[in-house]
Amino acid sequence: MNFKLIFKSLKFKDMRNRVLGVLGIFLIFRFLAHVPVPLADPTALKDVLGQAVNSSQLGGFLNLLTGGALANFSIVLVGMSPYITASIVVQLLTKAVPKLEEIHRDGESGRRKIQQWTRRITLPLAIFQSVAYIFILRSTVLSGATALGDMDLMQWVIAVTAMTAGAMLLMWMGEIITEKGIGNGMSLLIFAGIIAQIPQTFGSMISALTTDVTEESALHIFNWFTIYIDALTFWILLVIGIISLGVIYFLVKINEGQRIVTINYAKRVHGNSQYGGIKSILPIKLITAGVIPVIFAVAFLALPAFIGQLLVASGSESLRSMGENLTLWFQTPSTTTFALGVDWTMFIYPAAYFFLVVGFTYFYTSIVFNSDEIAENLQKQGGFIAGMRPGSDTAKYLKRIVTRLTLFGSIALGIISILPFVAEYIFAITGSSITNLAVGGTGLLIVVSVALESLRQLNSRALMVAYDEYEA
Numbered sequence: 065m066n067f068k069l070i071f072k073s074l075k076f077k078d079m080r081n082r083v084l085g086v087l088g089i090f091l092i093f094r095f096l097a098h099v100p101v102p103l104a105d106p107t108a109l110k111d112v113l114g115q116a117v118n119s120s121q122l123g124g125f126l127n128l129l130t131g132g133a134l135a136n137f138s139i140v141l142v143g144m145s146p147y148i149t150a151s152i153v154v155q156l157l158t159k160a161v162p163k164l165e166e167i168h169r170d171g172e173s174g175r176r177k178i179q180q181w182t183r184r185i186t187l188p189l190a191i192f193q194s195v196a197y198i199f200i201l202r203s204t205v206l207s208g209a210t211a212l213g214d215m216d217l218m219q220w221v222i223a224v225t226a227m228t229a230g231a232m233l234l235m236w237m238g239e240i241i242t243e244k245g246i247g248n249g250m251s252l253l254i255f256a257g258i259i260a261q262i263p264q265t266f267g268s269m270i271s272a273l274t275t276d277v278t279e280e281s282a283l284h285i286f287n288w289f290t291i292y293i294d295a296l297t298f299w300i301l302l303v304i305g306i307i308s309l310g311v312i313y314f315l316v317k318i319n320e321g322q323r324i325v326t327i328n329y330a331k332r333v334h335g336n337s338q339y340g341g342i343k344s345i346l347p348i349k350l351i352t353a354g355v356i357p358v359i360f361a362v363a364f365l366a367l368p369a370f371i372g373q374l375l376v377a378s379g380s381e382s383l384r385s386m387g388e389n390l391t392l393w394f395q396t397p398s399t400t401t402f403a404l405g406v407d408w409t410m411f412i413y414p415a416a417y418f419f420l421v422v423g424f425t426y427f428y429t430s431i432v433f434n435s436d437e438i439a440e441n442l443q444k445q446g447g448f449i450a451g452m453r454p455g456s457d458t459a460k461y462l463k464r465i466v467t468r469l470t471l472f473g474s475i476a477l478g479i480i481s482i483l484p485f486v487a488e489y490i491f492a493i494t495g496s497s498i499t500n501l502a503v504g505g506t507g508l509l510i511v512v513s514v515a516l517e518s519l520r521q522l523n524s525r526a527l528m529v530a531y532d533e534y535e536a
Contacts, residue, residue, distance in 0.1 A: 355513030
């Protein structure tokens with residue numbers, strides 16, 4: 065990564081506008097995360113929601129992904145979930161329906177059509193999720209509280225309209241970042257929300273470890289900042305820190321890992337001039353899909369527990385029983401659930417998380433890296449891979465390489481994703497009261513991956529700006 069080039073490129077207006085535009089959208093997003101839905105007394109509602117979020121792993125997980133919008137009952141409470149779901153649906157349909165695949169291959173015009181359909185699907189999904197969130201909060205999370213009270217039709221319309229508008233505004237902000245900024249807008253907005261919540265998440269973890277420590281039995285660490293901690297807690301924090309650094313290092317390596325395929329170009333003679341006869345490279349990343357599979361998996365896994373909450377709040381006994389099972393099976397395991405004893409249901413979420421990360425890695429790689437299209441373009445440009453016939457043989461060769469790389473990369477990414485759950489299980493066995501490790505681990509995974517991808521795109525944009533200025 066050439067940081068010197070990146071800083072040098074900031075003197076150009078286009079680069080400054082892109083970077084400042086992304087930072088400006090981050091500020092707007094953080095402001096919107098504190099704008100409450102106009103329903104009730106914001107202070108009372110925030111206190112009740114804060115207690116509900118802290119008492120639930122699912123609540124803490126959703127609050128992390130929405131950047132604290134859940135605890136504030138913000139207008140952006142729904143977050144990017146409708147847009148992510150719509151993107152998954154459209155991309156699946158693009159692969160399943162030949163006509164949509166033809167439109168997708170039409171270049172920029174086809175991409176814009178598919179993007180427009182994604183936006184249209186996002187709207188009804190945002191409305192549905194807004195209604196569902198309010199219904200759950202009124203019926204279950206806020207049971208016994210009068211923060212929302214009995215809502216009339218006009219209050220329902222106002223609340224749903226505000227939350228839907230917030231979701232659509234986030235979608236628009238994400239697309240603005242993707243088109244006119246730097247990096248993937250959807251990933252960067254989730255990144256900004258997690259960054260804002262990570263200090264609080266790790267603070268609650270440390271607080272849980274130091275709650276029962278007395279001054280007599282503790283080590284006093286740092287004179288300028290009073291922290292009382294016992295020897296066991298100290299070693300636990302040290303182990304967590306070392307493992308976290310090791311995981312981050314491994315994650316950086318697999319994100320940066322790639323295989324270089326050499327492309328040869330045949331010599332062409334036109335009149336007295338000779339073209340071609342050069343070599344180029346085609347880098348194929350170990351994880352072509354980046355962090356998108358993790359974001360998709362997290363969003364997808366939130367749906368069963370979300371639907372379970374709806375069924376529990378429905379009032380029907382049969383639906384309530386089904387909803388309780390869904391909520392139990394698809395909640396993020398914690399040391400509290402592990403401490404109650406080993407039960408097969410607590411392994412459903414980590415197992416589903418692992419297989420979804422692997423599956424979405426393959427799925428998104430197939431969208432990002434089209435071996436048939438690359439082989440066709442190479443053939444048109446007179447390029448070939450040594451020992452491979454241009455056309456279908458080249459496509460099969462590239463597909464075989466990508467499949468093998470994705471196999472290792474997806475499994476490695478899946479293992480990293482479930483490591484926090486394994487750590488929580490180990491700490492539960494040792495009797496530690498540490499909590500929210502899985503939530504913090506997933507957030508850290510997304511943050512590191514998005515940061516790496518964004519830095520890579522920032523470096524590419526800096527090279528482009530510097531080259532354009534040199535040519536001018």
